[in-house]
Amino acid sequence: MSFRMTTRWCKVSSLTSGSAQARQPDQATLAELELAVGELLFTRAEDSLSGEVRHHAILAANPLAEWLVWNWWRLCFEPQPAGKQTPGWLEAHRMANVGGGWLWPNVEFVSDGVRMRIAAKASAASAQQPLRYLSTDHAVIPLAQFEQGVDAFVERVIERLSSQAVAGADLPHMYEELLAERADPEAATYRRLEALLGFDPDECPDDRVMTLYQDAQGLGLEGVAELAAGAGTSPLSASQLKGWARAQGCESDKQNRLGWVGQGYRVDHQLPAWRNGVKAAHALRAQERVADAAIGNRQLAEWFAVPAVLFEEQRHNKALAYELAFESDKSRVLLRSRWQAGRRFELARLLGDVLLQAEPEPLHLATAQNTYRQKLQRAFAAELLCPIEALSELLAGDFSDDAIQGAADTFGVSPMTVTVQLLNNRLMQSDELNGLDPDWAVA
Structure with missing residues (x-):
């Protein structure tokens, strides 16, 4: 169309x-x-x-x-x-x-x-x-x-x-300037970061954008772009992320992570984010031969090469969940949620983000924003931890609070994740989703 x-x-x-x-x-x-x-x-x-x-x-x-x-x-x-x-x-x-x-x-x-x-x-x-x-x-x-x-x-x-x-x-001059910015990689990056922060052209303090621009040199532009999205007047800096990672992060040995045959998998950007996320989750489950079984803490932790005790810890980063690499084979992982189900979901999101990026990046974030990348992560994590076919079979049409809580306990996710899976797959109806294109649903 x-x-x-x-x-x-x-x-x-x-x-x-x-x-x-x-x-x-x-x-x-x-x-x-x-x-x-x-x-x-x-x-x-x-x-x-x-x-x-x-x-x-x-x-x-x-x-x-x-x-x-x-x-x-x-x-x-x-x-x-x-x-x-x-x-x-x-x-x-x-x-x-x-x-x-x-x-x-x-x-x-x-x-x-x-x-x-x-x-x-x-x-x-x-x-x-x-x-x-x-x-x-x-x-x-x-x-x-x-x-x-x-x-x-x-x-x-x-x-x-x-x-x-x-x-x-004014229009001819305005458009000429826009085309020049779009053709200049540095100017385009600056304008993109400015827009992600929620500012009109030249309305954002220059030092705020330049800090992000400089951080992108070490953390990667795409990761910093996710960091900037929705941050407004107070975007986090590379120094903050590094400081928190060193002080609170759990070490991950990247060489011992899940070896995914889906390394050749490429995200099809012609498809909505959630479809890519679900397809990738199905591919990973098929490779690991877990069918529709619930994924335990130990298995999820092994896939990301972190200790399973990470799900039990009370230490958490109030700002966001992320993984930051300090060396080629070592990284630090911080989770935001204080609850086990939430921490499992965040780690599954980071796993999906790592597996689905075309090129290796030092920074992987799980945020609340509605970018394509974040929606893809959420759909991947939801389908990986709580596959809709198994969920539907377990509930058998019973969507009471008790049944949803029981399903959440079975799959090790929150009742909210169960509910959103049912809504996004149109097994339940909600006034909040009526009229929304299912391809735009946020898992």
């Missing part, structure tokens, strides 16, 4: 009088605007006066193009916050905030860094507005398709501004 932002330009002369006014960016780019993914329409609307339902809305394309260019880095790389959404996040990801005096559709763009979820909500039935948006559709597409659709739209708006001889428009 392709992402399209279609414009059918309105005749300027019929909308305004006076050549100076006609050349203003908004008036010159007035269009019948249609947003769609495949056959799904996000701009379907009803004219409150005539009652006519149409697929487009008459809007100025210029302010939308400026909004897309200005927020490009945040749209593409900033995940949805794990907790309560902040006003700043909504301003950068929800189209209703484009402004300029126009009535925009309530379309939200949510990226996990690999895939983009585009969702529309209908206008409130009681809204006293000349146009009432009707769409409640949603779709998930590869991030590259979103980027291509935005580029095509912005370039079309710039061409329109040029053909209408609009002088002094």
Whole structure:
């Protein structure tokens, strides 16, 4: 399914009088605007006066193009916050905030860094507005398709501004700067980290981004990017992680870890994160010939080459669970949870992260964020420790609290993990998940 932002330009002369006014960016780019993914329409609307339902809305394309260019880095790389959404996040990801005096559709763009979820909500039935948006559709597409659709739209708006001889428009200069940043690896890395922290371009204190940028030299860019996601004003530093690892970490001998034949396994980024996680968990269980059996502490600890007592310890890192390598064959592991089931789940997440990375990295994190990598980890750990077929057979349709607690005890996971497995696999229903694309479900 392709992402399209279609414009059918309105005749300027019929909308305004006076050549100076006609050349203003908004008036010159007035269009019948249609947003769609495949056959799904996000701009379907009803004219409150005539009652006519149409697929487009008459809007100025210029302010939308400026909004897309200005927020490009945040749209593409900033995940949805794990907790309560902040006003700043909504301003950068929800189209209703484009402004300029126009009535925009309530379309939200949510990226996990690999895939983009585009969702529309209908206008409130009681809204006293000349146009009432009707769409409640949603779709998930590869991030590259979103980027291509935005580029095509912005370039079309710039061409329109040029053909209408609009002088002094900001959009061409803004887009030129964006393309230059995207083509420059160092500038692109800086902007990506800035966006992951939740800041608009040049709004984040320079020293904060530069610290992360320097940390990436030793810890790897992808690990530091996961560290930055959702960290906001207080990202953790490499020195903090190293200090905690030395003082509290449990040593892991990487040479004695599970040798996975899935080393040739490659994550298919065309698939949702949870599907990759589940496939990898099935592959590992098949290799180790554990079928649907519960995985004990000793076996899980042996796979990651840590002592099984790690699950019993009360020492924990309040910030996050992670593994940090100090040497090629040694690393330190810290877990966040104080509870055995939580610690098992965190170690399984780190195991999945290690096994599924294409290249070795010194830092592996298990965070609460909604990046593709974190969602993949959670799905891997959930299916590895609590396989859905065995869980379904054990519960046999009994989803009472007692039954869920019993299943959690059997598989050594939390009742929450059991519940989320049932929800994500549509064996249970929840109002919170109604209408969500199962491919976007977070395990």
